[in-house]
Amino acid sequence: SxxxxxxxxxxxxxxxxxxxxxxxxxxxxxxxxxxxxxxxxxxxxxxxxxxxDTREASLLFSYAKEVSESGALDQDEKPEDVPVDSITDVYTVSQLKQKAQENPEAFFGITYSFMSRLDIDSSVSKVIKTRCSRCKFLVTEDAQSCTNMLCSGRDQALLATTGFDLPVDITDHTGTLHACSLRSPVAENILGCTTNEFTSLNDNERTAMKWKFLLERCKIYVKITPSTKLRSGTRGVVLACSVADPGEVKQHMSALLQRL
Ligand SMILES: [Zn+2]
Known part of the structure; x- marks a missing residue:
């Protein structure tokens, strides 16, 4: 050649x-x-x-990094998601990680675990995010147009989506799944409030909401996508979460122990 x-x-x-x-x-x-x-x-x-060493290159780099790490572009994968009711396979956290390593395709599962990180008492801007609907770039709520220099709709009025968008850690006795995405509209159902209602809560109310989940073992439905973009090797998305029924936990934990 x-x-x-x-x-x-x-x-x-x-x-x-x-x-x-x-x-x-x-x-x-x-x-x-x-x-x-x-x-x-x-x-x-x-x-x-x-x-x-140009401004465009550095903007392109930070844009690509932010979007790929946030998983914002993955939201468009929704059509292949399955109804939560049809998810029945139960895993420990380490089994979820192992399956993601062995299998390149996304899968769904239930884990009886704790939300070990749920930063809903930090600043609202870290919990509720506004993204350009065209390119998924993070924008401020009052922006008039998209600030991403590479956005196709940069010269037009901003078309934006605001919603819950925060990372949560999921932990059980076998390990932790870091930075799983908790987003709208799932987050509204779990937290029991809209983004507007959330914004009007005071610090004490937000802390109380956080501890409601942190102290309880939850039944968490997740979508796990093996990802080479992330250091952890997996991207987790929370599809549903509720405080688990103790009888149900006991039954599944003994089943999991018997499989070992
Ligand atoms: Zn944009």
Whole structure:
């Protein structure tokens, strides 16, 4: 092959996925029916700059990182979600993690565990978030237009969605699943209030709401998606959560122990 081919391949091999911004000048952009998407082909005229020191590159990098870590884009996967009633498989936290390692597809399960982190008593901006409906970028509630320079609707009036969006940790005797997403509309059902009602609660009321869950073993329905983007290797989304019936917990715990 050509020397520029070899150079490009060597360059690409040194890049860390999701950590590199490329500025590519003079590449051939075409539709690739095999990959079902647009692809860029380099040739001898192509100039590739890795992590260019420009404002656009740094914005693009922080945008991609924020969106991919928040899981905001995963919300669009909803159609494949199943009704909570149809989820019956019970797991311990370590079994959920193990299954995610062995199996690249998303799965659903129930875990009888504790919410060991539920920061609903921190600042409201960490609990309720407003995102641009077009690109999912975080925006302030009073913004007139999307602040993401790369948003397709940047020149138009902001079209935004506001909802609960916070990370929760789920713990049982086998371990902890960190930073599972708790979002609207599931969060409204669990917390028993709307975002507007939540905003009007005082600190004591929010702390009381938090401890209602922290001290109790809960029946938590989760969707687990193995994710190479995250250090933990898994992304968890809470689909439902209620304080567990003690009799039900006992029955499932003895069943889980017998399987060991
Ligand atoms: Zn946007």
């Amino acid at each position: 050509h020397s520029w081919d070899r150079e490009a391949i060597q360059l690409v091999q040194t890049m860390i996925p999701k950590e590199t911004v490329l500025f590519i000048a003079d590449a051939k952009i075409s539709f690739d029916s095999f990959r079902d998407g647009m692809t860029a082909t380099v040739n001898s005229k192509t100039i590739i700059t890795v992590n260019p």
